[in-house]
Amino acid sequence: MEQLPLFTQRFWTVTEFTLFIRRLLEKEPATQDCWIRGEISNLSRPASGHIYFTLKDTGAALRCVVWRTDASRIRIAWLDGAEVEVHGRVTVYEVSGQYQLIVDAVQPVGEGLLFQEFLKLKARLEAEGLFDPGRKRALPEIPSRIGIVTSATGAAVQDMLNTIRRRYPLAEVILCPTAVQGVDAPQQIIRALKQVVVEGKPDVVIVARGGGSLEDLWAFNDEQVVRVIASLPVPVVTGIGHETDFTLADFAADLRAPTPTAAAELVTPNRMDLAAKLLGTQKYLIDLIKGTLQELNLEIKQNNYQLKLSSPLSRIQMQRQTLDEALERMKTTLIHQSELRSMRLAGFMHRFMAVNPTAVVNRGYAIVTHLTTGKVITSIQQVVNGDNISIRVKDGGFNAVAGEKG
Amino acid sequence: MSDKKVVYKNIAEMKYEEAAAELEQIVNQLEEGQISLEDTLVLYERGQLLSKHCTDLLNAAELKVRTISIDTQSNSQTSEK
Numbered sequence: 001m002e003q004l005p006l007f008t009q010r011f012w013t014v015t016e017f018t019l020f021i022r023r024l025l026e027k028e029p030a031t032q033d034c035w036i037r038g039e040i041s042n043l044s045r046p047a048s049g050h051i052y053f054t055l056k057d058t059g060a061a062l063r064c065v066v067w068r069t070d071a072s073r074i075r076i077a078w079l080d081g082a083e084v085e086v087h088g089r090v091t092v093y094e095v096s097g098q099y100q101l102i103v104d105a106v107q108p109v110g111e112g113l114l115f116q117e118f119l120k121l122k123a124r125l126e127a128e129g130l131f132d133p134g135r136k137r138a139l140p141e142i143p144s145r146i147g148i149v150t151s152a153t154g155a156a157v158q159d160m161l162n163t164i165r166r167r168y169p170l171a172e173v174i175l176c177p178t179a180v181q182g183v184d185a186p187q188q189i190i191r192a193l194k195q196v197v198v199e200g201k202p203d204v205v206i207v208a209r210g211g212g213s214l215e216d217l218w219a220f221n222d223e224q225v226v227r228v229i230a231s232l233p234v235p236v237v238t239g240i241g242h243e244t245d246f247t248l249a250d251f252a253a254d255l256r257a258p259t260p261t262a263a264a265e266l267v268t269p270n271r272m273d274l275a276a277k278l279l280g281t282q283k284y285l286i287d288l289i290k291g292t293l294q295e296l297n298l299e300i301k302q303n304n305y306q307l308k309l310s311s312p313l314s315r316i317q318m319q320r321q322t323l324d325e326a327l328e329r330m331k332t333t334l335i336h337q338s339e340l341r342s343m344r345l346a347g348f349m350h351r352f353m354a355v356n357p358t359a360v361v362n363r364g365y366a367i368v369t370h371l372t373t374g375k376v377i378t379s380i381q382q383v384v385n386g387d388n389i390s391i392r393v394k395d396g397g398f399n400a401v402a403g404e405k406g
Numbered sequence: 407m408s409d410k411k412v413v414y415k416n417i418a419e420m421k422y423e424e425a426a427a428e429l430e431q432i433v434n435q436l437e438e439g440q441i442s443l444e445d446t447l448v449l450y451e452r453g454q455l456l457s458k459h460c461t462d463l464l465n466a467a468e469l470k471v472r473t474i475s476i477d478t479q480s481n482s483q484t485s486e487k
Contacts, residue, residue, distance in 0.1 A: 142422065144423055164469060165469040170422045170467040172469075172472065174473075177473065191476045275464050281430075281453075281457055282457045289436070289447075
């Protein structure tokens with residue numbers, strides 16, 4: 001009797017299993033960063049831009065893929081049968097269940113050795129201090145003469161001239177053409193560098209070369225070229241190859257630009273920026289002068305005020321006021337005194353009136369005068385019966401005749 | 407306040423970088439402000455002329471390219487080729 005298994009068998013799905021294998025492969029560091037040497041075969045370059053090939057030797061074959069983004073950086077001659085060294089990481093393409101190498105760098109066989117040499121020379125020059133950041137000089141803010149050492153043919157020189165023409169055509173360019181690749185290149189580059197400095201008296205020098213293979217750029221790793229670049233009396237900017245290329249000349253230069261065009265940009269100010277800055281300066285100048293004039297104006301006002309405070313005018317005004325007050329007092333005094341006088345006069349008049357005989361007459365008394373003697377009669381002794389007398393009353397007089405004494 | 411007579415260069419003959427440098431110097435002087443009104447006005451006027459000259463230069467410039475050859479010297483020094 002067949003016994004049923006206690007537990008049902010666990011089945012993987014194909015996807016699960018493939019994923020498991022993939023993880024297994026990718027977990028291994030050795031497969032994720034490796035250099036592999038072999039021969040290119042079955043090269044395929046579809047329109048997508050990705051590159052597919054098989055790397056093989058006599059015993060085995062390995063599927064390789066270069067993604068489009070990496071493919072644009074890798075500049076080797078893609079040829080079936082080429083011996084190359086590729087760098088990449090292993091993964092599994094789940095759809096077809098194939099394992100494959102994702103390639104991110106390719107170099108011709110032997111270039112590795114060249115690279116070793118490069119590193120050795122770099123280390124030596126570095127130890128000498130040739131690449132010290134402290135040696136780097138600042139570029140002139142506004143260059144008047146730009147020396148260019150590059151190939152007379154090729155796009156690089158035109159790119160640079162166009163860039164300078166567009167950005168800062170005020171500069172003068174002193175162009176010293178030279179071979180930039182081949183056996184003669186290092187010697188020619190050295191002569192061109194020296195000559196452009198002596199004859200052109202530039203304030204900055206560009207050493208440039210368009211893109212090419214690592215071998216094409218090799219002249220710029222020449223020890224003598226590197227030393228001359230480091231020793232030039234004016235700042236040097238390199239624009240050699242593409243962004244990803246680094247030569248020893250780049251390290252020795254005062255500034256490294258990724259491309260010739262970029263080098264031309266780095267040595268020139270942009271005239272649009274300059275024009276904008278000029279406009280700003282003009283406005284600023286106007287502001288400055290306005291400010292100065294305003295300040296002066298304020299100062300004048302202040303001084304004026306100070307002057308007024310200390311001017312004799314105020315004293316004169318003060319004195320005038322004192323004078324006015326004195327006059328006023330005098331006037332008051334005068335009025336007062338004359339009032340006093342007239343009051344006193346009135347008093348006199350009053351008292352005078354009191355002794356005035358007419359005043360008595362006013363009250364009903366009469367003054368009797370003897371008509372013959374003219375004397376005022378104050379006693380009966382002075383008159384006899386029948387004497388003519390004059391009697392004066394308040395409003396006039398009349399004559400009378402004296403009668404019997406009573 | 408200073409009676410030193412400054413001899414100014416003819417602006418029309420100045421190169422851009424010269425004119426730009428003097429313009430900057432003038433702005434600095436005006437910023438410091440330790441100058442007489444008369445000098446201030448002279449500097450201001452010159453500043454305006456300099457900046458106009460610079461603008462004109464920027465607008466009118468045409469790139470001059472001079473090519474020198476390394477062959478002349480290589481002949482006398484090394485006659486490899």
